[in-house]
Amino acid sequence: MKDSNYSKVNNSRRAFLSKTAIASSSAVTIAIAPGVLLSEVHAQTAHASQGASISTKADDEAVSSKNRWGMLIDTAKCASGCTGCVDACNEEHGLVGNNRPETDTQYIRKVHLKNKTTGHELSLPLMCQHCETAPCVDVCPTGASFTRKDGIVLVDKHICIGCRYCMMACPYKARSLVHEKVTNQTLSSPRGKGTVESCTMCVTRVDKGGIPACVEACTAENHNAMIFGDLNDPDSAISIELKNRGGKQLRPDLALNTGVRYQGL
Amino acid sequence: MIKLLRLLFVFTGFILVSTSALLGTAVADTPFPTVHLPADESLKCIQPADEMRRNHMNYIMHQRDITVHDGIRTEPDSLSGCIDCHVEPRVESSGKEGEIASFKSNEHFCTSCHQYAAVQIDCFQCHADRPQKYIKRSYHTSSLKNQLQQAMTATAEVEQ
Numbered sequence: 001m002k003d004s005n006y007s008k009v010n011n012s013r014r015a016f017l018s019k020t021a022i023a024s025s026s027a028v029t030i031a032i033a034p035g036v037l038l039s040e041v042h043a044q045t046a047h048a049s050q051g052a053s054i055s056t057k058a059d060d061e062a063v064s065s066k067n068r069w070g071m072l073i074d075t076a077k078c079a080s081g082c083t084g085c086v087d088a089c090n091e092e093h094g095l096v097g098n099n100r101p102e103t104d105t106q107y108i109r110k111v112h113l114k115n116k117t118t119g120h121e122l123s124l125p126l127m128c129q130h131c132e133t134a135p136c137v138d139v140c141p142t143g144a145s146f147t148r149k150d151g152i153v154l155v156d157k158h159i160c161i162g163c164r165y166c167m168m169a170c171p172y173k174a175r176s177l178v179h180e181k182v183t184n185q186t187l188s189s190p191r192g193k194g195t196v197e198s199c200t201m202c203v204t205r206v207d208k209g210g211i212p213a214c215v216e217a218c219t220a221e222n223h224n225a226m227i228f229g230d231l232n233d234p235d236s237a238i239s240i241e242l243k244n245r246g247g248k249q250l251r252p253d254l255a256l257n258t259g260v261r262y263q264g265l
Numbered sequence: 266m267i268k269l270l271r272l273l274f275v276f277t278g279f280i281l282v283s284t285s286a287l288l289g290t291a292v293a294d295t296p297f298p299t300v301h302l303p304a305d306e307s308l309k310c311i312q313p314a315d316e317m318r319r320n321h322m323n324y325i326m327h328q329r330d331i332t333v334h335d336g337i338r339t340e341p342d343s344l345s346g347c348i349d350c351h352v353e354p355r356v357e358s359s360g361k362e363g364e365i366a367s368f369k370s371n372e373h374f375c376t377s378c379h380q381y382a383a384v385q386i387d388c389f390q391c392h393a394d395r396p397q398k399y400i401k402r403s404y405h406t407s408s409l410k411n412q413l414q415q416a417m418t419a420t421a422e423v424e425q
Binding site for chain 1: 329331333334335336337338339345367390391392393394395397400402403
């Protein structure tokens, strides 16, 4: 086992090095400044993924940029007194509070907004927006905060040192630090003191072809305010709805290309 | 003079050898940890015991990275796989199921060996130390709901 692991690492490293060598010597697109290179590569993958099949990956297949998971929230359908999504989230991830709202972990917050001029009120769930260019990933000193290839932003808690730079960088206040010892965690959300965490878009469910717990709860409550789906697939429910009625990003000025979109803001 | 020094040298060597021999017997006397085998004898480990004893950490480490980063959740070498078989409730003298030993206790499957080998175990700072089926959770969702309601009324009052 040990030996095979080492040889595996060596092989991938070798493959990477040889690819890089070939790319830098022959391909024109790669032989430019690093900043340009990034956007070039990104543009290619985004283009290639258009029209890719929706079908979720096989269980033993690694996630890829074929999919970009996202959520669309219709604020007109979100009921102001309902906390169905928050409760479902707490249950799914075993988020038991210590009755200290200042520091207790919240993956989803229900936010109530009121326009003072018109008196118009609306309520919406606010969670990690799963940005394509996530500020939390930019600032992470250890690489613990990362964007999965299918667009889900996660914390690798094996690497997280709990410095909380990501919490400061996040414009949506989506992340929490675990302040106290945790036991009896769920399988979907191993979590422990001194690491940062946030909405995972229920990766364990998504990897098995399921939908996030909050979306499921919202549908079960018959509010149907949340749609989950593949933004890269033009035929998915979320893409069709976005095409027909549109959806806004929160803080679009930051140009983060969020995976979570809102209607009726 | 040289003779005396040589004698001293031999004597020191003799003392050193005899102490290490004594220490050796002390190590041999330390009881080997009792490893918990699943009550269901039809269950088989993914690898022979010798292999697991020496290399289990490599299996788990490999699994951990491909799970978190690549979303591959089919590999059998998962920590929860170990826990599901090896951590069981104590059997009381009455034959009933007792409590489950926590990872802090020597009775826990992982801790029994790790304590013997003096290797610190970090997994359970984040992962559950027992199978999910033995975990009962109570959610204070209603109190959360109340907190939310209170917060919302508070905001509304401020705005008015």
